[in-house]
Structures are given as C-alpha cells and as structure tokens.
Amino acid sequence: MESWRIFFTGVGGQGTLLATRVLGEAALLANVPVVVSEVHGMAQRGGVVESAVVLGQVQSPVISDGEVDILMAFEPLEALRAARKCSTSSLVICNTSPVAPFSVSSGRDQYPDVSDMMQTISSQVRNLVAYDARALAREAGSELSVNIVMLGTLMRHAKMPFDEKVVKKVLNTRTKKSFLAMNLKAFDMGYEVL
Amino acid sequence: MHELLTVQAGSKKLLLGNEAIVRGALEAGMSFATTYPGTPSSEIGDNLYQISKETDIYFEYSVNEKVALETAAAASTCGLRTMCSMKHVGLNVASDALMTLSYVGVKGGMVIVSADDPSMHSSQNEQDNRLFARFAGIPMLEPANSQEALDMARAAFTLSESYGIPVLLRTTTRINHSRSVVEMGTLQDPKVKGNFLKDPLNLVPVPMVARRLHIGLLEKLKKLRVEADRSSFNKVEGQGTWGVVTSGVSYNYVMDAIREFNIADQVQVLKLGMTYPFPQSLCLDFIKRVKKVLVVEELEPFLEDMMKVVAQEQGVKIEIKGKGDELLPLYFEFDPVLVKSALARFFQLDYKPPAVEIRSDLPQRPPNLCAGCPHRASYYAVKQALGKVSAVFPSDIGCYTLGLLPPLAAADYLLCMGSSVSSAGGFSKAQDQPVVAFVGDSTFFHSGVTGLINAVHNEHNFTLVILDNGTTAMTGQQPHPGVELTAEGRQPPKVDIATLVRGCGVDRLVVVNPLQVDKTIAAIKEIMEDKPGVKVVISKSPCPLFERRVTGKKQKVVFRVTNECDMCRRCLDELGCPAFTYCEDEAECAFIAIDEHLCSGCSVCKQICHAIKPKKKSA
Known part of the structure; x- marks a missing residue:
C-alpha cells in the first residue's frame, strides 16, 4: 500500500481542524489506515494553525519538512511559509484570498504580493492549484466553508485512496443539518475547480 | 448521550488520544476523576465533565493539581477507581502529594495522567516527566497511539489496584492531540460508593510509619519489575543484529524509518510500553541478541541510561547510543526525518535528508489577544496610569501572557502558575522601580493567593492586577471557584475574589470594569499613588468568546x-x-x-x- 502525507495550514478560525477531521473520518469509513494530528490551544487567537493527515502505510503523526505529498493551504502567506514542507513531487492546493497578519494590518510589515508567492511555490513543486476559495465559499453561502471548498478540490486533484462520495458521506454525518446543503454545494464547487 | 458512552464494544472510532484515555478509564470502571486544565491534557477533563453530567461518575475541576491529586487519592483510599489528569508542569505542583502517595499507596486503582509537551507547543518548559515515575517510585506506561492510550489507561487501573500503587500514564502532545483508529472494549459499571476503613498506622506517614512504608514501596517495585519484564506492552519486533529501543510516539518514527529503508530483516525493535520499573531481564535478553543498540526517545536519556546500567551490571560489552554524538537531541520533539537521519548515521545507511529552504523573511503571525479582549483594555489602562514611569511587570500563565509583545509589552518576568504575585514581592524588595503584577482569575485561585498572603505578611510593596474574565479562557473556558456566568444563568460566585483578597489582609482594593477606560485609568492611578504596601485592582469583564457562547447574546x-x-x-x-x-x-x-x-x-x-x-x- 502507498502512503499519503497531507499537511494543512491556515489561520485560526478558518476551519483547518474540521477539514482534517472530515478527511480522517472518510479514511476510517473507507478502511484506510489513518493518523490525524492537530494543534490545539492557540487556534482561536489569530495564530497559524497546522494539522496533518497521514494515510496508508505510514504511522508517524508528524510530517517532516520536505516530506509532504499534498499541502492544503487555506491562506497564501501561510502556503509560502509551509512550502518548506514540500518537495518537487508535492501537490499544493492554495486559497489565494489573504488574511493579513497583525504586523501587516498595523502597517509595520507589507503583505507579500500573492501572485509572486504563487509563482515561487509553483516553481518548487509538481503542481499548484491556486484559486480564490473564499469567493467560492461566499457563493456557496458562507465564507466559513472555505475548508469544505478546498476538500472538494483535493478530492478532484489528488489520487486519493477513496473517492469524493466517501467524503460527502462524512459531511452528511458530521455537519449540522442547517449547514449541510451549503457544505455539499461548497464541496461540489471546490470539486469543479480545474 | 456522550459518544464515548454509547459506542459499542468492537466498533472502531477515530479518537483523539485524550478521548481514548477517557474511554479506557470508562472501560475500567473509573468513577472519580479530578483535573486542573492545561494543554495538552485539557480534553480529558472536558470530556469527563460532560460524561459526569450523564452518569454517576464524579468529576471536578480542582483549583490546582496538588488539590486534584489529594482529592483523588482520598477517593482511591475509599476503594474507588480514580483518575487525575494534568499537564506536565502540573505534576510539579502535585509532586508534594505524589512523593508520599507512593508510600501510602492506594486501594481503588488510581491513574495519574501526565501530558508532557516536547517542543513547548503551549508550555513554559519541556521537562520529561518520566523522571517522576522513578523519583516517586511508581509504575509508568507510555502509549504510542490512541489504541494504546485506551488499552494502557484501562490496564493501568488493574495494575494499580493489584499492587496498591498509583500508576503514571505518561503521554506527549502528539499522543494527546493525534487521532487514530481505536477499537472499543466493553464498558464497565463503575463502583461509585466507597468506604473508608481506619488504618492510621498505614495511612498516616509519621516517621515510624513512613520508614516501614518506604521499605514496602521498594518491595512493590521489585515485584513490579517482574511485571514489566512480562508486560504485553513490552515487545520485540523484527529480526536481525541491529537493535533499536524506543517508547511512546518515537516508536512510530522508528517503524516508518525501517519501512522506508526496507531493513525489517536487519533490525530488532524493542518497543517499551511499561517503562518503569525498567524491564531489566527483557532488556538483558535483547542486548545479548543484537550487536549494537540505538535508543530513540524524546527529551531525557531515560531508557538509554537504564540500558547502559543493565549492560554494565551484567558485563555485556555492547555499543548503546542515543543522545549526543550527532544522533538525537535532548530537546524538542522528534520528526520522521530526524529519526531516519539518526538511524542512517548509526547503522551506516545511505540516506540524504530532503533539502529544505526555510523562509525567515515572511511577516510573522504570532497569536494575539482577540479583538474586544478585556485584558488589552486593562494593560492599556495600567500603561496610561503609569505615564512615563517605568515599572516592572511580573506576569503569569494564561491568555494575558500574550500581552508580552508590543504594543502592549506588559510582561517582564514569568516562571510558573502563580509566580506573578510572589515574584512581584521579590522585585519590590530588591529594586526601586514600581512593580505592577498581572494574574488571571483562575491562576489566582490556582496558586496566586498564597503569594498574596505572603506579600501582606512580609509587607511587600506592589500593585496586583487580577484580570478577572470569569473563566479559565486559555485552556477552553473551564469553570473555577469565582465563576458567575454559567449555562444555567448568572449566579453569585462560590468564592468571591474581592472577599478573598480582603480576607488575605489587603486593605486597599478597587474593582474596575476595564472597558470603561477613563474610570479605570483614574482608579488605577489613585491606588498606585497611594502609600506603599500591597494593593489590588480587580479588573473585571467577561471573556467575550465565553460570554457569547454561554449567553448567546448577539452583538448589536x-x-x-x-x-x-x-x-x-x-x-x-x-x-x-x-x-x-x-x-x-x-x-x-x-x-x-x-x-x-x-x-x-x-x-x-x-x-x-x-x-x-x-x-x-x-x-
């Protein structure tokens, strides 16, 4: 059996933990060995939130720099910061809508140019899928579903050990009824991203 | 019903290590649990808090870890199966009780969970609490994944009960906060009512009793060593003449490395789950069967030193290495590349770690106090009240420590829970700058109050600002004795902070709402400029995240x-x-x-x- 090392990065409040949880539950449903590691504690305070899902024949809960197969970046600056995790064979899926860190919003630092950052990442990895997931999420009904949009894109672009139907099944059981239709729409919109 | 109470035996779930520990305790019939919240242990208490509302199980958030351990010890002495969980530094607070609890022993099985934090994801140090097992003389189990967390938690109760000794379940962040697939066992109906039998000559360690108890403890440990030698948690995997000894999360890195190097037929791995008392015979067998041994463990050379003792005592000449020699560091958590590199160097394998370029030029994103956080307003008011006067700011442990960074820059010194108050007294005696200390409400109850009594008694000179946001915010909004806002509505606090402060002998006290800026600045200025002595400002305004969650109040x-x-x-x-x-x-x-x-x-x-x-x- 192969292995998949998927690393998630984002900013507190973007739902990285829910995304990793959903993917982990999907693996359990598909009977694929899975370890999910989360970072708790600082998530609500505007800091960087990183988590990991490893699937298949691999059991370490931590992914080393240079060993990520798929990077799921919910924020472009964090994508570049996490690029150290990637290799030339990595797939990167990146939301291009920035969340300014405080040093930038207070005018002390400048936010790097997004297209420059995407170009840098693109030159270092096998494939970069970068798009405004926030806009799609808004279209699906809420900016809060950026995480679900991105899961849709992951299931389209990565050769995963289970298909998108399994992930949708988990969304059915893991999301609040009132958000379900929106989440499924968000997932489908992400899945359509080419 | 809570999910951990309804999952059927035999079914599989993706559980957090902390959830698995709770399930293991439920499967062992645990009926009494205490904790003081602290990352990465908090979810153990939070799940038990929910579960206790739906069952006869007793659970409490104690005011600190020492209190938690002593409370649980009494319940265990009455025959109940008890669990006491905390973060690693919490065990320092509880260690006074622990060091003698091992002498006095327990009746009902008792498990102490220590959640260590290598790399200090959310801690002030990365001490290795495995040393406490040896220091106190209690058996220790170290899980490597969620399944083992469940299995070991459950087994620890039986082990504890059969030897009348508390068991340390030692985890690390990557165990507590990783999810992996766990197969459930059968839930057991807990015994919820204990009884106490008077036995002062065994339960009151005056010197003549304690001397006998210490010898008794050493005898228990001797028997437990045999238990460790035959424990199913200690096993050898693979074959070959190279040896690797490992425990806890490091086991996973070792197994991934062996798989990647394709050397399963050259390496024997001694995977230790029960690591104290040290399984000496098992290890002696192991070192006799291999030519060289690499010990892979985070932080202290705990297993490595024991292995070397066994080899020396038994006269086995063998290379045993771990820390140092450019193999494995004494600091931070491990990762797969680090462990692969160590294996490659030690066994001379061909391996080139991936080239990594780390960008240090990107804008940083440190965690910050939330928008609307009353701590920000309190810090602002103190700085305005001080004007151009430079002051020393001893700080403490909680969200408010995030006020360290500019522009607030309101933390100058910190050791541990409660150190703000006591160190403020020291600063006031040793130098001339005014001293303004900050402590949170939960931390004040935890161990700030003793420092305050000391300061009054010894006539220290500082202003203490108690940042009262009505909850233990940093670790996930757990309750404490001064809580007023609850799910059932606003209630008078069980222990009122102002009354407590006055009871400590503080005669100058002011309560302010930091969201009223001018009034707060004026009140702080007035009390700071009053004649020297111990002065207290209670800056009271609820954590907005907590308030919104509890009251459902909509922002207008x-x-x-x-x-x-x-x-x-x-x-x-x-x-x-x-x-x-x-x-x-x-x-x-x-x-x-x-x-x-x-x-x-x-x-x-x-x-x-x-x-x-x-x-x-x-x-």
Missing part, C-alpha cells in the same frame, strides 16, 4: 473610523486590536479601518479616539 454594535481621523496611529500603536487595519487607497493615501467582522463592539477604541464612532452591526 460595531465601530468604524470616520473621516475625522488624523492618522495619529494611537489605536494601532497603543491598543494593537486585531480588528484594526492600516490601508492605502488607490492614490496610495493611507487610512485606518476597522474590520466589521472582527470588531466585538467593546468600545474601548471609541473612548480613546474622537474619530471612532459606533454603527449598527449589519446582519
């Missing part, structure tokens, strides 16, 4: 920057609220805006700037 107002703004930047440079943004328009003309989605409507900025005005929050 947000604030905006009007065109009266003259770009003085005081909002950015003195408050540092994350809702503020410095922007430039198309003509590169700078302006300041407030992000309506982030603004919590606290109104502090409006009170320091005439250009900021309220507006109705759009739905």
Whole structure:
C-alpha cells in the first residue's frame, strides 16, 4: 500500500481542524489506515494553525519538512511559509484570498504580493492549484466553508485512496443539518475547480 | 448521550488520544476523576465533565493539581477507581502529594495522567516527566497511539489496584492531540460508593510509619519489575543484529524509518510500553541478541541510561547510543526525518535528508489577544496610569501572557502558575522601580493567593492586577471557584475574589470594569499613588468568546473610523486590536479601518479616539 502525507495550514478560525477531521473520518469509513494530528490551544487567537493527515502505510503523526505529498493551504502567506514542507513531487492546493497578519494590518510589515508567492511555490513543486476559495465559499453561502471548498478540490486533484462520495458521506454525518446543503454545494464547487 | 458512552464494544472510532484515555478509564470502571486544565491534557477533563453530567461518575475541576491529586487519592483510599489528569508542569505542583502517595499507596486503582509537551507547543518548559515515575517510585506506561492510550489507561487501573500503587500514564502532545483508529472494549459499571476503613498506622506517614512504608514501596517495585519484564506492552519486533529501543510516539518514527529503508530483516525493535520499573531481564535478553543498540526517545536519556546500567551490571560489552554524538537531541520533539537521519548515521545507511529552504523573511503571525479582549483594555489602562514611569511587570500563565509583545509589552518576568504575585514581592524588595503584577482569575485561585498572603505578611510593596474574565479562557473556558456566568444563568460566585483578597489582609482594593477606560485609568492611578504596601485592582469583564457562547447574546454594535481621523496611529500603536487595519487607497493615501467582522463592539477604541464612532452591526 502507498502512503499519503497531507499537511494543512491556515489561520485560526478558518476551519483547518474540521477539514482534517472530515478527511480522517472518510479514511476510517473507507478502511484506510489513518493518523490525524492537530494543534490545539492557540487556534482561536489569530495564530497559524497546522494539522496533518497521514494515510496508508505510514504511522508517524508528524510530517517532516520536505516530506509532504499534498499541502492544503487555506491562506497564501501561510502556503509560502509551509512550502518548506514540500518537495518537487508535492501537490499544493492554495486559497489565494489573504488574511493579513497583525504586523501587516498595523502597517509595520507589507503583505507579500500573492501572485509572486504563487509563482515561487509553483516553481518548487509538481503542481499548484491556486484559486480564490473564499469567493467560492461566499457563493456557496458562507465564507466559513472555505475548508469544505478546498476538500472538494483535493478530492478532484489528488489520487486519493477513496473517492469524493466517501467524503460527502462524512459531511452528511458530521455537519449540522442547517449547514449541510451549503457544505455539499461548497464541496461540489471546490470539486469543479480545474 | 456522550459518544464515548454509547459506542459499542468492537466498533472502531477515530479518537483523539485524550478521548481514548477517557474511554479506557470508562472501560475500567473509573468513577472519580479530578483535573486542573492545561494543554495538552485539557480534553480529558472536558470530556469527563460532560460524561459526569450523564452518569454517576464524579468529576471536578480542582483549583490546582496538588488539590486534584489529594482529592483523588482520598477517593482511591475509599476503594474507588480514580483518575487525575494534568499537564506536565502540573505534576510539579502535585509532586508534594505524589512523593508520599507512593508510600501510602492506594486501594481503588488510581491513574495519574501526565501530558508532557516536547517542543513547548503551549508550555513554559519541556521537562520529561518520566523522571517522576522513578523519583516517586511508581509504575509508568507510555502509549504510542490512541489504541494504546485506551488499552494502557484501562490496564493501568488493574495494575494499580493489584499492587496498591498509583500508576503514571505518561503521554506527549502528539499522543494527546493525534487521532487514530481505536477499537472499543466493553464498558464497565463503575463502583461509585466507597468506604473508608481506619488504618492510621498505614495511612498516616509519621516517621515510624513512613520508614516501614518506604521499605514496602521498594518491595512493590521489585515485584513490579517482574511485571514489566512480562508486560504485553513490552515487545520485540523484527529480526536481525541491529537493535533499536524506543517508547511512546518515537516508536512510530522508528517503524516508518525501517519501512522506508526496507531493513525489517536487519533490525530488532524493542518497543517499551511499561517503562518503569525498567524491564531489566527483557532488556538483558535483547542486548545479548543484537550487536549494537540505538535508543530513540524524546527529551531525557531515560531508557538509554537504564540500558547502559543493565549492560554494565551484567558485563555485556555492547555499543548503546542515543543522545549526543550527532544522533538525537535532548530537546524538542522528534520528526520522521530526524529519526531516519539518526538511524542512517548509526547503522551506516545511505540516506540524504530532503533539502529544505526555510523562509525567515515572511511577516510573522504570532497569536494575539482577540479583538474586544478585556485584558488589552486593562494593560492599556495600567500603561496610561503609569505615564512615563517605568515599572516592572511580573506576569503569569494564561491568555494575558500574550500581552508580552508590543504594543502592549506588559510582561517582564514569568516562571510558573502563580509566580506573578510572589515574584512581584521579590522585585519590590530588591529594586526601586514600581512593580505592577498581572494574574488571571483562575491562576489566582490556582496558586496566586498564597503569594498574596505572603506579600501582606512580609509587607511587600506592589500593585496586583487580577484580570478577572470569569473563566479559565486559555485552556477552553473551564469553570473555577469565582465563576458567575454559567449555562444555567448568572449566579453569585462560590468564592468571591474581592472577599478573598480582603480576607488575605489587603486593605486597599478597587474593582474596575476595564472597558470603561477613563474610570479605570483614574482608579488605577489613585491606588498606585497611594502609600506603599500591597494593593489590588480587580479588573473585571467577561471573556467575550465565553460570554457569547454561554449567553448567546448577539452583538448589536460595531465601530468604524470616520473621516475625522488624523492618522495619529494611537489605536494601532497603543491598543494593537486585531480588528484594526492600516490601508492605502488607490492614490496610495493611507487610512485606518476597522474590520466589521472582527470588531466585538467593546468600545474601548471609541473612548480613546474622537474619530471612532459606533454603527449598527449589519446582519
């Protein structure tokens, strides 16, 4: 059996933990060995939130720099910061809508140019899928579903050990009824991203 | 019903290590649990808190870890199966009780969970609490994944009960906060009522009793060593003449490395789960069967030193290595590449770690106090009250420690829970700058209050600001004795902080609402300028995240920057609220805006700037 090392990065409040949880539950449903590691504690305070899902024949809960197969970046600056995790064979899926860190919003630092950052990442990895997931999420009904949009894109672009139907099944059981239709729409919109 | 109470035996779930520990305790019939919350242990208590509301199981958030351990020890002495969980540094607080509890022993099985934090994801140090097992003389289990967390938690109760000794279940962040697939066992009906039999000559360790108890403890440990030798948690995997010894999360890195190097037929792995007392015979067998041994463990050379002792005592000449020699570090958590590199170097395998370029030029994103956090307003008020006067700010452990960074820069010294108050006394005696200490409400109850009594008694000279946000915010909003806002509505606190402070002998006390900026500055200025002595400001305003969660109160107002703004930047440079943004328009003309989605409507900025005005929050 192969292995998949998927690393998630984002900013507190973007739902990285829910995304990793959903993917982990999907693996359990598909009977694929899975370890999910989360970072708790600082998530609500505007800091960087990183988590990991490893699937298949691999059991370490931590992914080393240079060993990520798929990077799921919910924020472009964090994508570049996490690029150290990637290799030339990595797939990167990146939301291009920035969340300014405080040093930038207070005018002390400048936010790097997004297209420059995407170009840098693109030159270092096998494939970069970068798009405004926030806009799609808004279209699906809420900016809060950026995480679900991105899961849709992951299931389209990565050769995963289970298909998108399994992930949708988990969304059915893991999301609040009132958000379900929106989440499924968000997932489908992400899945359509080419 | 709580999910951990309803999952059927034999079914599989993706469980957090902390959830697995709770399930293991339930499967062992645990009926009494205590904790003081602390990352990475908090979810153990939070799950048990929910479960205790739906069962006869007793659970409490104790005021500190020492109290938690002593409370649980009594229940265990009455024959109940008990669990006491805490983060690693919590065990320092509880260690006074622990060191003698091992002598006095237990009746009902008792498990102490220590959640260590290598790499200090959310801690002030990365001490290795495995040393406590040896120091106190209690058996220890170290799980490597969620399944083992469940299995070991359950087994620990039986082990504890059969030897009448508490068992240390030692985890690390990557065990507590990883999810992996766990197969459930059968839940057991807990025994919830104990009984106490008087036995002072075994339960009251006056010297003549303690001498006998110490010898008794050493005898228990001798028997437990045999138990460790035959424990099913200690096993050898693979074959070959190279040896690797490992425990806890490191086991996973070792197994991945062996798989990747394809050397399963050359390496024997001694995977230890019961690591104290040390399984000496098992290890002796192991070192006799291999030619060289690499010990892979995070932090201290705990297993490595024991292995070397066994080899020396038995006269086995063999190379045993781990820490140092450019193999494995004594600091931080491990990762797969680090362990592969160590294996490759030690066994001379061909391996090149991936080349990694780390970008240090990117804007940092440190965690910040939330928009609307009352701590920000308290810090602002103290700084305004001090004006140009430079003061020493001893700080403490909680969200408010995030006030360390500019622009607030309100933390100068910190050791541990409660150190703000006691160190403030030391600073006031040793130097001439005024001292203003900050402590949170939960931390004040935990161990700040003893420092305050000491300061009054010894006539120290400082102002203590108790940042009372009505909850234990940092670790996930757990209750404490001074809580007023509850799910059942607003209630009088069980222990009122102001009354407690007065009871400590403090005669100058003022209670302020930090969201009323001018009043707060004036009150703090007045009390600071009063004659020397111990003075206390209780700065009281609920954590907005907590308040919103508990009351469901909807926010009606947000604030905006009007065109009266003259770009003085005081909002950015003195408050540092994350809702503020410095922007430039198309003509590169700078302006300041407030992000309506982030603004919590606290109104502090409006009170320091005439250009900021309220507006109705759009739905």
